[in-house]
Amino acid sequence: xxxxxxxxxxxxxxxxxxxxxxxxxxxxxxxxxxxxxxxxxxxxxxxxxxxxxxxxxxxxxxxxxxxxxxxxxxxxxxxxxxxxxxxxxxxxxxxxxxxxxxxxxxxxxxxxxxxxxxxxx
Amino acid sequence: xxxxxxxxxxxxxxxxxxxxxxxxxxxxxxxxxxxxxxxxxxxxxxxxxxxxxxxxxxxxxxxxxxxxxxxxxxxxxxxxxxxxxxxxxxxxxxxxxxxxxxxxxxxxxxxxxxxxxxxxx
DNA sequence: GGGCTAATTAGATGCTCATCGATACAAGGA
DNA sequence: TCCTTGTATCGATGAGCATCTAATTAGCCC
Numbered sequence: 132x133x134x135x136x137x138x139x140x141x142x143x144x145x146x147x148x149x150x151x152x153x154x155x156x157x158x159x160x161x162x163x164x165x166x167x168x169x170x171x172x173x174x175x176x177x178x179x180x181x182x183x184x185x186x187x188x189x190x191x192x193x194x195x196x197x198x199x200x201x202x203x204x205x206x207x208x209x210x211x212x213x214x215x216x217x218x219x220x221x222x223x224x225x226x227x228x229x230x231x232x233x234x235x236x237x238x239x240x241x242x243x244x245x246x247x248x249x250x251x252x
Numbered sequence: 253x254x255x256x257x258x259x260x261x262x263x264x265x266x267x268x269x270x271x272x273x274x275x276x277x278x279x280x281x282x283x284x285x286x287x288x289x290x291x292x293x294x295x296x297x298x299x300x301x302x303x304x305x306x307x308x309x310x311x312x313x314x315x316x317x318x319x320x321x322x323x324x325x326x327x328x329x330x331x332x333x334x335x336x337x338x339x340x341x342x343x344x345x346x347x348x349x350x351x352x353x354x355x356x357x358x359x360x361x362x363x364x365x366x367x368x369x370x371x372x373x
Numbered sequence: 374g375g376g377c378t379a380a381t382t383a384g385a386t387g388c389t390c391a392t393c394g395a396t397a398c399a400a401g402g403a
Numbered sequence: 404t405c406c407t408t409g410t411a412t413c414g415a416t417g418a419g420c421a422t423c424t425a426a427t428t429a430g431c432c433c
């Protein structure tokens with residue numbers, strides 16, 4: 132496909148840790164969309180498989196890990212991409228994917244509860 | 253209600269950071285269940301409202317924050333409780349809720365990508 | 374170009390879930 | 404004991420989504 136990486140993409144600067152202050156309605160909606168992307172066993176495994184490698188991962192290497200049709204995997208990857216959690220690029224016949232560490236780190240910070248992490252007083 | 257806190261509860265010791273090694277099928281399923289609980293705008297706001305306070309939060313104080321029926325809020329709180337993210341207890345007429353910091357910290361650790369946080373060499 | 378493989382898109386289906394109104398339960402006070 | 408207020412459960416409904424098969428697009432090689 133042509134616009135695999137340049138998709139919508141959210142997960143930009145949002146947000147302060149949940150425990151710091153009540154999150155806004157808008158932030159909650161945006162975060163929920165990102166979290167929905169990871170709230171699925173298949174996508175969690177996909178994300179982990181991709182993240183656990185140092186280099187990019189060929190989609191063709193992901194397929195045999197699942198008892199699912201290829202279109203289904205493609206659909207899940209698209210969901211992860213639209214959530215801004217992974218990037219991907221076609222090179223020749225194959226498509227390669229990689230995680231976007233900043234996106235994961237943002238989620239990590241979101242759930243942090245310790246004073247230092249949340250930036251509380 | 254009688255068994256508000258002692259509900260199922262998952263989110264125990266699970267799991268290693270996604271980026272450390274490919275997550276197992278079982279872990280993915282368990283994590284997805286927890287993440288589904290936070291992958292909703294209303295529950296995210298509920299969680300944040302409860303977490304942002306130092307003391308327990310009365311459910312009666314949460315209701316006016318939403319344009320939703322009382323049963324709906326009650327249902328969302330139950331979902332958060334069953335995911336092990338909050339605890340709650342009835343005291344007299346009112347029910348009070350609090351976050352379980354360990355559960356949030358586990359999610360935080362799950363998404364961490366930096367070497368130190370993920371425990372990578 | 375023709376054919377092959379990898380991946381995406383389209384359309385259909387069945388299940389999960391967010392929400393509601395109505396009802397039941399819990400607990401305190403008159 | 405009865406009424407009132409706060410919360411939970413029930414049953415129904417409509418929207419969203421995970422999955423499939425079939426068809427289409429992208430790019431390589433002969």
